[in-house]
Amino acid sequence: MKRLRIFCILALVYLAGACEKHAHPPFCQLIAIPQEGTLHTNFLFTIKSCSDNENPVFSLKFRWDLDGDGNWETGFTTDREIAWKYLLPGTFKIKCETIDPSGGSVILENTVLVTDRNETPSPYLKLSLKKTSVATAVILDGSLTWDYEDNTDLLSFRWDFNSDGIWDTDFSRSAIYQHIFGQPGKTTVTMQVIDTDDASAETSKTIEVLNTDNLYSRLWDPRNNREYPIVKIGNRWWMAENLDFGEPLTKEGSPTDNDVPEMFVYQDIISNRKLYGGLYMWGEAVSYSSIEKAEGICPEGWHIPADNEWKSMETELGINQDQLESISPDRGDPAGNFLKVGGKSGFEAGLFGMLPLTRAFSGFGSTTGFWSSTQGTSGIWVRTLKVTSGGVERSLQPNNYAYSVRCIKDE
Ligand SMILES: [Ca+2]
Ligand SMILES: [Ca+2]
Ligand SMILES: [Ca+2]
Ligand SMILES: [Ca+2]
The missing domain is CATH 2.60.40.10 (Immunoglobulins)
Structure with a gap:
């Protein structure tokens, strides 16, 4: 009996402990x-x-x-x-x-x-161009700015075009402003927005302004979602950056007529394509067409410039009729300097070198060459710029050298 009681007590203690544990x-x-x-x-x-x-x-x-x-x-x-x-x-x-x-x-x-305090507006600024010229109007677009309490048309905007802290416009209800940046160089534009309850906010964007009287615009290539600045020289639009479209091959590779646009990238470093564009053998540049002004690998509505189109542009840069046909390396000096980065044409040719038959990248920092779509008797007409000359060399080169490509807009 005593045993049973002890057992019961122990059992109760155990159960209680278990319950406590479960609690x-x-x-x-x-x-x-x-x-x-x-x-x-x-x-x-x-x-x-x-x-x-x-x-x-x-x-x-x-x-x-x-x-x-x-x-x-x-x-x-x-x-x-x-x-x-x-x-x-x-x-x-x-x-x-x-x-x-x-x-x-x-x-x-x-x-x-x-x-229930008023929220400050969230400013959003878009510029119509990333690169412009001192002659080109840029659209500063704040229309995607939003505010919790006010519709965008109730917000007011003002602008400081050079971010020197001095506002260059009064407040206005218009979210869009057109401005010509007259000072060359990189500049930052600031937009301030204020809501109907006096809460304000600012945002800034940087733009590069080139020192050329020629107009600037942009070209978007949907094939690889690539944007290029373009410049109007005379009455024609040219790409103001080297074409960057195609599949990179290493320098030992051999491009073929295979429906795949193929190119070389400086030093075989892929990220260089963004900086310097591609280097193309002539067949790839013109997509194996022998027709002058072939679209080739240019975006739709653009083509590989003919020798004559280069000449028209060179005439705009002051090269006279006698010199146009010359094959001197110093042809048209100083028109070559006008074409180089910082030159007054806005063409912005960088001296990014080329790839000759020896298959060694050469001439970076000292030369650059651009294809035409025109064949001569013993090669293809090419334009070359050099650090040592202010001229624009016009020469015939083998079609299996690889040069840069600048497209020209169709007329
Ligand atoms: Ca509740
Ligand atoms: Ca607000
Ligand atoms: Ca200012
Ligand atoms: Ca190919």
């Missing part, structure tokens, strides 16, 4: 981000760092009262995160009841402050 509630943290916001703030409430003595933490479930009014906004779920916006300002108590499968439960709490 252990889970432990978690309730984080609110941010702690303070407005009627537009998307608050994020997260349950973190859970532990539970008896159950795996993934078995815990949660339900939420997000405004402290005692009504649960959700049922029990395993989601540990909930986003919430408030319709009225105030201080809100957030409660999260956490239960484990053994029936243990705990209520976690946090508090957020919601005010």
Whole structure:
């Protein structure tokens, strides 16, 4: 009898201990981000760092009262995160009841402050060009600026074209402004926007302004989503950067007429294609067409310039009729300098070298060459610029050298 009593007492103690053990509630943290916001703030409430003595933490479930009014906004779920916006300002108590499968439960709490203060506008500025000239009007477009309380047409904008801290316009309701940057060089333009409740914000963009009286614009090539600056010399538009389109081969590779545009990239370093464009054998440049002004690998509506189109451009740069036919390396000096980076034509030819038959990249920093689509008796007409000369060399070169490509817009 005594034994049985002892056994019962032990059993009760054990069961009580077990029950007590099962009563252990889970432990978690309730984080609110941010702690303070407005009627537009998307608050994020997260349950973190859970532990539970008896159950795996993934078995815990949660339900939420997000405004402290005692009504649960959700049922029990395993989601540990909930986003919430408030319709009225105030201080809100957030409660999260956490239960484990053994029936243990705990209520976690946090508090957020919601005010109805005015939000500052979010300015967004887009420039119609990344590169421009001192002669070209650029569209400064702030129309994608937005504000929680005001429509964009109620916002006011003003501009500091050189970011010297002195506003160059008054406030105006127009989000779009046209401006000619008269100073060459890199310049930063700042737009300030103010809402009807006097909250303001600023944003800036940098633009490169070239010292040429020729007009600048841009060409977008949808084939590889590449944008090029373009310049109008005389009455024709030229690419103001080397073409960068095609599949790179290493310098030992041999391009073929295979419907794949193939090119070489300086030093076989792929990232150089962005900086210097591709180097193309002539067949690839003209897509194996022998027709003058072939579109070749140019974007639609553009083509590989004919020898005569180069000559027309050179005439604009002051090369006279007698010199046009010359094959002297110094032909038309200083027209070659006008074509180089920083030159007054805006053509911006960099001396990025070429790839001759020896298959060693050569001439970087000292020379560059551009194809024409015109064949001569013993080669292809090419234009070459050199660091040692102010001329534009016009020469016949083998079609299996690799030169840069500048496309010209169709007439
Ligand atoms: Ca509630
Ligand atoms: Ca506002
Ligand atoms: Ca200014
Ligand atoms: Ca090919």
